[in-house]
Amino acid sequence: MIANRSALAWVSLINNRKAAFSLRLGLCVLALSLCALAQQGTITSFDPPGSLQTEPLSINSAGAVTGYYSDGSALHGFLREPDGSFTSFDPPGATATEPASINSAGSIAGSFVAGQFHGFLRDPEGDFTTFDPPGSTSTMATSLNSASAIAGYYTLADHSFHAFVRDSDGTITSFAAAGSTSTFAKSINSAGMITGYYLDSAQLYHGFVRAADGAITTFLARAGQNCLPQSINSSGEITGQWGPLNDAHGFLRAADGTITTFAPVTPSAGVVPGGINDAGAITGFYVDLHDDLHGFVRHPDGTFAIFNLPDVQFIFPFSINSAGAITGYYQANDDTTSHGFLLTP
DSSP states (O other): GGGGGOOHHHHHHHHHHHOOOOOOOOOOOOOOOEEEEEEOOOOOOOOOOOOOOOEEEEEOOOOOOEEEEOOOOOOEEEEEOOOOEEEEETTTTOOEEEEEEETTSSSSEEOOOOSSSEEEOTTTOOOOEEEEOOTOOOEEEEEEEOOOOOOEEEEOOOOEEEEEEEOTTEEEEEEOTTTEEEEEEEOOOTOOEEEEEOTTTTSSSEEEEEESSSSSEOOOSSSSSOOEEEEEEEEOOEEESSSSSTTTTEEEEESSEEEEOSSSSOOOOOEEEEEEEETEEEEEEOOOOOOOOEEEOTTTSEEEEEEETEEEEEEEEEETTOOOOOOEEETTTTTSSEEEEEOOO
């Protein structure tokens, strides 16, 4: 059952979904009219036309949202404009598409399947550029910045994982932290700084931040505990998750390297931060002691706002923009159907 997963298992589930493009069938559409619910705004539910399952992953400064949806036979990318209109898209030859990130100009980066996984960049006019690091057998593009530089990770024939950055001119640079057996780049900011995590030979995950000049700094939120950064903002603040499988927590790493750990409520069964905006506000979800999921916003002053949807047990906020608008998806109590949502302040 979905509810019995620990918080770190949720991270694994999310990453596995992005790597495998799992397609869930037999879904039914749940029609909900959602109104003001959260302390900090109004929640609007949405689905692209024909969607049986909707999973938004990124929102830009203008409020445009990207993600993917299932029509019952394949996964497709979508763009939801600030006026609520939708554009569905797939790179040429794609049999499954997962956009991961949208920048302020409206360019979108992500991955698609065409025999194997490849990266793509979709410009605001709808034209595609596809790419793979040399030797890649599977490419996952995870983040796009304002200069259209893309971060992500890829596999080689020996099944090893490596991080990459693709500059706006198309140059691809592979990198790894010292001592890494697998490296995963998760987020790139406007200055070209990249955060993510790597696995060492002792099977411990460490966080890293890579400067624009290529210098890599590694860190742990707590000694001896897994550390999985997820998002970095323009000032270099990083958020993510740390801890054991059965007791995960959130963390904020300041630009000077100072780390603050947090949980929206205590006790809880786990915390999964998803995104941080340039003001330092963090969104994500936590698992309560009844195995229900709740959305949260951690404000820059360290206070929290919790939000939920009526008759919904699981909610997954992923991305927060500079205005504090949040996107993600939720699953109804039937445990199968998912819908996108937009929370506006």
